[in-house]
Amino acid sequence: MKTILVAINVEKNADRLLAKAEEIAKAFDSKVWILHVSEPDPDDYLGLEAGPQFAQDKRVENRKREGELVKRLAAGLQEKNIAAEGVQLAGSTVKMIKEAVRKVNADIVIAGHHKRNFFYEMFVGSIEQDLMEDLNVPVMLVPVKYKE
Template sequence: MKNILLPIDFKGSEQLLLDKAYEIAEKFKSKVWLIHVAAPDPDYIGYDAGPQSIRDSRAEELREEHKQIQTYARSLTQKGIETDALLIQGTTVDTLLEKTEALNIDLMVIGRQSHGLFYKAIFGSVADSLVKKTSIPILIVPLD
């Protein structure tokens, strides 16, 4: 197991996932790829990408997310784990599947929180979608 993919969603459970990825990477001498898939910029039909204040706010949000994922990568590197961090805009499931193939990922470590039926009906589950669409092993870490 050479490459582990760890998607980060910045919902407060990152440390638990980082600890689990570290534990596995240490045992198998694996590289950890941290990835945050940021929502794509909204399309405004027939207009530029919105007012400058919205573009500036979005750019600042992406800078902060990039800074945070780099901090997580440094924390793993300081523990002796080879780590790279990526921040990519796109649709979550499709982007993760593309990166899984491009980076030759052997294992994906993802978190999963319980949601009610209404939430699942509206938003679905990234974990469920990934399990259905990939053939690589996925370690699902309960976050509740």
């Protein structure tokens, strides 16, 4: 198990996920890839800009903050002598995680598990379930809080 991909969503939950990654990385001398998937840009409609300027500015600001978080988390692992890199992609969460697994040749994915009620799962679905079904590598789900 040489490559671990940690899919983070919010900073609050990142510590729990990275603690598990650190534990595995130390045991197997693994490299840790920290992935954050940002919301995708809305599709342009007939060549028009994607939303009003304030919405575009907010998206850029969020991506910058998220990118800085990923770099900071990777640096924290590097300070503990664990090989780590951060990557930020924009798009569908499951699709981007699948792409990252392929690109970095991940042996395991560590992701947060958000407990939701039956009706939410029935109508909206579950990213965790999609990951379990779509990936060809083990997925470790770590219980985390849903709200920021």
